[in-house]
Structure formats: structure tokens, C-alpha cells
Amino acid sequence: MKSKVLIVDxxxxSLELMQELFESKGYISDTATNGVEAINKIKLQEPDIVLTDIRMPEMDGMQLLNFLIKDHPNIPVIMITAHGTVEAAVEAMRIGAKDYILKPIRLDEILAKVERITQxxxxxxxxxxxxxRLQQTYxxxxxxxxxxxxxxxxxxxxDVAATNTTVLIRGESGTGKELIANAIHYNxxxxKRPFVKVNCGVLAESLLESELFGHVRGAFTGAIKDKIGRFELANGGTLFLDEIGDISLNMQLKLLRVLQEGEFERVGGTETLKVDxxxxxxTNKDLERAMDEGKFRQDLYYRLNVIPIEVPPLRERKDDIKYLIYYFMEKFNKIYGKNISEIDPKAMTLMENYQYPGNIRELENLIERIVVLDKRGSIKTPNLPAYIRAAEPEEVDEDVDLEKGLSYLVENYERKIIINALEKNGFNKFQTARQLQMNRSTFLSKLKKYGIQ
Ligand SMILES: Nc1ncnc2c1ncn2[C@@H]1O[C@H](COP(=O)(O)OP(=O)(O)OP(=O)(O)O)[C@@H](O)[C@H]1O
Ligand SMILES: [Mg+2]
Known part of the structure; x- marks a missing residue:
């Protein structure tokens, strides 16, 4: 984009000379012959930089500078000074002018200064x-x-964002753990310091180590130069260790040391580095179980788990589904230039009843696909994939004998479902209860009620 220069003299x-110069170099330029005129122009159309002579009738360069510092602190100012006003120029620099140039004006000098400052x-x-934008996103x-x-x-x-404490975010895949990590940092x-992310789950142990801590040249074959690790990159900021449940015991020990002492060495290095x-x-892993199985160090767990944040799966926050659907619909409408505005209530119910094992990410992908494929401007049942349509209530048998009464029919159906589920689970009662999402005692009492052995 072309920069706008306002020249005041x-x-x-000398005004014409400078204006010609800047126009020839692709700047947009405007001029004023005193401070008052300059201020009027600045108010109308904010320039990117102001060059001002110091000695002028009506309002001089110093007064103009004072106005700019007070009302437009982001506009840089260069003072133009003739013999006899050098002291004023020095004073101008002290109160906030970016630079000054001496008259007679050297065009290359003025251009170089303006270019440097505008860039x-x-x-x-x-x-x-x-x-x-990042702050808005998060x-x-x-x-x-x-x-x-x-x-x-x-x-x-x-609340946690405002502190400096270590946070451990837990939740199933796609529930929004990374979004929350970002929100914490950007709030x-x-x-203003870096937010650095490492996916600990995808890197082999040796790679992960040099990724986190860096290495020195010659530390291993292929280490042809020094490399700065993510801990150093994140200095002063936040390091997001994603999939922490997947790292080896050996790496856990190394991490523990940085967390405890705040210090480490680059791989192959001898110098001890300190970072803030x-x-x-x-993680989406069950760390407590991993500890029981000896796969996750307890001391590291306690170091990380200072503030635990549990992100619930989508099926435990069903009431949010419709809001998320509208949110993603808007998002993908914008991205794909579509204009879907309506969701058929039946389609909505089906989407709300689905279980979403992949949580919000799965819902987001679903809506993206529907928006991309949309031709009607509305979301209706036929737009939904079969597995979601399958969440529709079971059809009632045509030949059901309604005379038998609702409770008898429902109980009979319940009995059939339990027997069917038991068969599918090899007659393992507890597994069946779990699958049917019932607690054990309710399940056992049902077995008794229906005389199922
Ligand atoms: N509350 C929310 N509102 C809107 N969008 C969300 C919300 N939570 C998550 N998302 C979106 O859902 C998607 C998945 O979120 P994210 O990547 O943070 O999940 P995750 O828990 O880190 O998943 P994984 O365990 O698979 O790494 C992202 O596109 C994210 O922007
Ligand atoms: Mg994630």
C-alpha cells in the first residue's frame, strides 16, 4: 500500500520540490504551509508520516508536533530544521519526533529517512x-x-488466564482442548510473547527431545548446525505441550527437570539454559490409569496438574449443539460464499440426538460438508449422512396390538432389547449394563423383573 506523506513548510x-520527489517514488503526498492548515488536513485524512519545518508563521512546527503527540501518537514526525533551529530539533526528538533533517534539504537523505520510518x-x-486478529479469534x-x-x-x-500457573487440559478428542489453550495464552x-505448540504424540523420542530442548551442532548424525528448541522459542511466553500422555518415561523425566528447575541443556550441549x-x-489419555500401569510418572503428573481443566464431551452438553450448528453454519457460509439460513426442525433434532464420538470437531466437519454440498439454502433430513439419520426414533411395528396398552408394550420392547444386548455382549451382565448406559443395580433389577437368567 502507498504511504501518505504530509509535508508542512x-x-x-521547498514544498514543491519535496512533493515531486515523493510522488515520483510512489508516495501519496499532501502539503500545508503552516501548522493550522496541517492539523485540518490530518483530521480529515490521517497521513502515515508528517514532515514539518520548525519555523513557520501562525502555528510553528513545535506546536504541530505537540498536537500530534497528544492526539495522533501513532503518526511519526520528522522535523525539518534550518540553521538556528537545531536546538529546537534536538528538543523535538526528546519529546517524540522520530528524526530531523537539516536544510538545505538533501533529497536522498530525506527519502531514506521517510522510507525507513514508514516501513x-x-x-x-x-x-x-x-x-x-489472534486475540479476536481466541x-x-x-x-x-x-x-x-x-x-x-x-x-x-x-480466571486461569490471568495467572501464570501450569494448566492441564483433559478431554476427549475434538472437545476443544487446543482452543482453550490458545484462549488462555491470548488472554x-x-x-505479546510467543505461543509455541508441540505435539508430543507424533514425534519419536529423539526428535521430540531436540524439538523441545534444541541441540548443538554435531550432537548426532544430521545435526549440522545448532538448533533452538521450543522451550527457548517460548521464552517469556507459553509452551503448549499437546498429547502429553503419549511421551516416553525417559522424556517425562527430562520434562520434569525443566518444570522443576526451569533449566535444561540443548541435546549434546554443556551450557545450562534458563527460561521463563x-x-x-x-491430553485425551487416562493419566490416572497410565500411572497405575507405570506408564506415567506421578511426580510429573502433579507438576502438570496444578490447575486441571476438564472439557466435557459434546454428548454431555447437548443443549450447545444447536448453537454450535448455527455458529459453524455462519462460519462456512462465509468461507464458501453460501447462504444457508434455515434448518428443518426434524434435521435439527437428528443432529442433536447423535452422539458425536469425535465431539465438536466431528460436528464442525459435518456442517462444513453440508454447507459445501448444499444446493437448496436450507438443511433438511436428506442432507444428513445416513449414520445421523439412523439416530431417528425406531419405527413402530405396523402390526403392534395397541389394545395391550402402552406400558405392557414398552416393557415388552425393553425386555427384547435387554436380551438382544446380552447376546451381543456374550451374556456379560456388567458390560451389557455399560453399553445400555444403565447403572448396575437398575440393570440387575430389570433382569429380575423380566425373569432373564
Ligand atoms: N466451544 C467451541 N466453540 C466453537 N468451536 C469450538 C469449540 N470448541 C472447539 N471448537 C472447534 O472444534 C475443533 C476441535 O477443537 P480442538 O482442536 O481445540 O480440540 P482438541 O480437544 O484439541 O482435539 P484433539 O484431542 O483431537 O487434539 C476446532 O476447529 C475448534 O475451533
Ligand atoms: Mg488437540
Whole structure:
């Protein structure tokens, strides 16, 4: 994008000269002959940089500078100074001008300074823009959830974000663990520092070690130069250790040391490095069981589990499904330029009744697919994949004898289902109870009631 330069000088000749120069280099330029005129132009159309002479009638360069610092602190200012005003220029730098140039003006000098400052400024702006976007992405408006359970969870996430403590996020696959880790970082005081992610589950042990801690040249075959590890990269910020339940006992020990002492060596290195890193870990593994089986170190577990955050599976927050559906529908409408606005109530019920073993990710993928394939502008039952349509209530037998009464019919059906489930589970009572999502005693009393041996 072209930068806009505003040049302020009471000498028309030098104004014209500079304007010509900037226009020839692709800048958009505007001019003013005194401070008052300059301020009016700045208010109308904010320039990217202001060059101002110091000595001018009406309002001089110093007054203009003061106005800019107060009302437009992001616009950089370069002072143009003639003999006799050098001291003023130095004073201007002290109060916030970015640079100054001496008259008579050297065009290459002025151009170089303006280029350097506008480039730097656009980098800063871009960076702020990106950071803002990230913060928006991970602010709580993009985390959908109205059920009490999830509202409590969000509140915990907010509270935790404000602290520096280690967090362990637990939950089934696709429940939103990574989203929460991001939300914690981007709502914390470390927001301007790096958020670094490592997926501990996908890397072999030796690779993981050098990924986390870095290595020195020659540490192993293939280590042709020094490499900075993720702990160093995350210094001052947050390190997200995803799939922490998948790391080897050996790596667990090494991690434990960094968590306890905050220090480590690069692989093959002798220098001990110290870092300030906040740890967020996540897993879908049953760590308690892994500890019982000797696969996860207890000491590491306690180090990580300072603040445990449990993310519930989608089937335990059914009331959120419809909100998520509308949210994803909007999202993919935008991405794919579609305009689906309606969801048939029957289709909605089917989607709400499905169990979503892949949780929110599965629901998101489902909606994406429906939006991509949509031709009607609405979501109806035939748009749904067969496995979701299968969640429809069982059809009632045509020849059912309604005269027998509802409770008899229901009980008879219940009996059939239990026998069928027992057969499928090799007559293992507890396994059957679990599959039918019943507690043991209710299940046993049903067996007794129906005389099932
Ligand atoms: N509350 C929510 N609102 C909106 N979108 C969500 C929510 N929770 C998760 N998502 C979305 O669901 C998808 C899966 O979330 P995420 O990757 O955070 O899950 P995960 O628990 O880390 O999964 P896995 O265990 O498979 O790594 C992402 O696209 C995420 O943006
Ligand atoms: Mg994840």
C-alpha cells in the first residue's frame, strides 16, 4: 500500500520540490504551509508520516508536533530544521519526533529517512493487526457454549488466564482442548510473547527431545548446525505441550527437570539454559490409569496438574449443539460464499440426538460438508449422512396390538432389547449394563423383573 506523506513548510519552493520527489517514488503526498492548515488536513485524512519545518508563521512546527503527540501518537514526525533551529530539533526528538533533517534539504537523505520510518511503522501496524486478529479469534465470543457446565469452564479459563500457573487440559478428542489453550495464552499477560505448540504424540523420542530442548551442532548424525528448541522459542511466553500422555518415561523425566528447575541443556550441549515459560499441557489419555500401569510418572503428573481443566464431551452438553450448528453454519457460509439460513426442525433434532464420538470437531466437519454440498439454502433430513439419520426414533411395528396398552408394550420392547444386548455382549451382565448406559443395580433389577437368567 502507498504511504501518505504530509509535508508542512512555509517555503513554497521547498514544498514543491519535496512533493515531486515523493510522488515520483510512489508516495501519496499532501502539503500545508503552516501548522493550522496541517492539523485540518490530518483530521480529515490521517497521513502515515508528517514532515514539518520548525519555523513557520501562525502555528510553528513545535506546536504541530505537540498536537500530534497528544492526539495522533501513532503518526511519526520528522522535523525539518534550518540553521538556528537545531536546538529546537534536538528538543523535538526528546519529546517524540522520530528524526530531523537539516536544510538545505538533501533529497536522498530525506527519502531514506521517510522510507525507513514508514516501513517500520507499517510493520508495527501489521503486527498489531495480526495480534488483534489472534486475540479476536481466541476471545470468548468464538467459544460457543451456553450450558452451565461450559459456562463454568469458560469462567475457569478466564480466571486461569490471568495467572501464570501450569494448566492441564483433559478431554476427549475434538472437545476443544487446543482452543482453550490458545484462549488462555491470548488472554494472559504473556499475549505479546510467543505461543509455541508441540505435539508430543507424533514425534519419536529423539526428535521430540531436540524439538523441545534444541541441540548443538554435531550432537548426532544430521545435526549440522545448532538448533533452538521450543522451550527457548517460548521464552517469556507459553509452551503448549499437546498429547502429553503419549511421551516416553525417559522424556517425562527430562520434562520434569525443566518444570522443576526451569533449566535444561540443548541435546549434546554443556551450557545450562534458563527460561521463563508457562506450560499448558493437554491430553485425551487416562493419566490416572497410565500411572497405575507405570506408564506415567506421578511426580510429573502433579507438576502438570496444578490447575486441571476438564472439557466435557459434546454428548454431555447437548443443549450447545444447536448453537454450535448455527455458529459453524455462519462460519462456512462465509468461507464458501453460501447462504444457508434455515434448518428443518426434524434435521435439527437428528443432529442433536447423535452422539458425536469425535465431539465438536466431528460436528464442525459435518456442517462444513453440508454447507459445501448444499444446493437448496436450507438443511433438511436428506442432507444428513445416513449414520445421523439412523439416530431417528425406531419405527413402530405396523402390526403392534395397541389394545395391550402402552406400558405392557414398552416393557415388552425393553425386555427384547435387554436380551438382544446380552447376546451381543456374550451374556456379560456388567458390560451389557455399560453399553445400555444403565447403572448396575437398575440393570440387575430389570433382569429380575423380566425373569432373564
Ligand atoms: N466451544 C467451541 N466453540 C466453537 N468451536 C469450538 C469449540 N470448541 C472447539 N471448537 C472447534 O472444534 C475443533 C476441535 O477443537 P480442538 O482442536 O481445540 O480440540 P482438541 O480437544 O484439541 O482435539 P484433539 O484431542 O483431537 O487434539 C476446532 O476447529 C475448534 O475451533
Ligand atoms: Mg488437540
Amino acid at each position: 512555509d517555503e513554497i519552493d 517500520l511503522n507499517s510493520l508495527i501496524k501489521e503486527n498489531e493487526y495480526l495480534l488483534n 476471545d470468548f465470543t468464538n467459544m460457543i457454549g451456553k450450558t452451565d457446565k461450559v459456562q463454568e469452564l469458560f469462567k475457569l479459563v478466564k 494472559s499477560t504473556r499475549v 515459560v508457562r506450560i499448558i499441557a493437554a
